Amino acid sequence: MADMGAFRDAVTAWAAGGPGGPARELATSLSVRTAVLLEGPSDSAAVDALAARRGRDLAAEGICVLPMGGAMSVGRFASLLGPSGLDLRLTGLCDEREQGFYVRALDRADAALDGLFVCAADLEDELIRALGVERVKELVAAEGDLRPLQTFLRQPAQQDRTAQQQLRRFFGTKKGRKIHYGRVLVEALDPARVPAPLSGLFAGL
Secondary structure, three states: OOOHHHHHHHHHHHHOOOOOHHHHHHHHHOOOOEEEEEOOHHHHHHHHHHHHHOOOOOOOOOEEEEEOOOHHHHHHHHHHHOOOOOOOEEEEEEEHHHHHHHHHHHHHOOOOEEEEEEEOOOHHHHHHHHHOHHHHHHHHHHOOOHHHHHHHHOOHHHOOOOHHHHHHHHHOOOOOHHHHHHHHHHHHOOHHHOOHHHHHHHHOO
16 A cells, blocks of 8 residues: 655655656545655654654645755755645745745745745754753763764864764764654654744644
């Protein structure tokens, strides 16, 4: 039986130049109504983790969490999923530096996001600030990454960065680490301290 993962894969293939028929068929059979446009898989991991914590089955609600493989792809995905394509409701997260690009790309696609939630630097930065540096370091240690972190922090390039900036950089130094910690950091959040962009996104879903 097809699931939301199949729809996500079909849309990604369509955006890469493949046929749109499979995505259209799955959108109908799965009653997809909303696409959450995210820059990458670490953002998706965080959104999925928060949904699980809140007891929500987004797929069952007709909501597809869709990592696009980078902000530069937003115009293409919006044209396929918005009014000229599947006519889904669009919402999403972006980094502050990408906000203008999102707005321009969506305008060119004659699409509008029903809520664009902006992270000050990126979502990892938001999560680190919500948890605090010391708590994040405790989580890194619990995940078995304390020694790699200590090695990383000794690098000369890290000496002029703040502790928060160092942690953000560390999460991006190994393939899969940002995805892993996207989930770990969200699972550790106090429910009252969910970062505003994530909280706003979920309030509208």
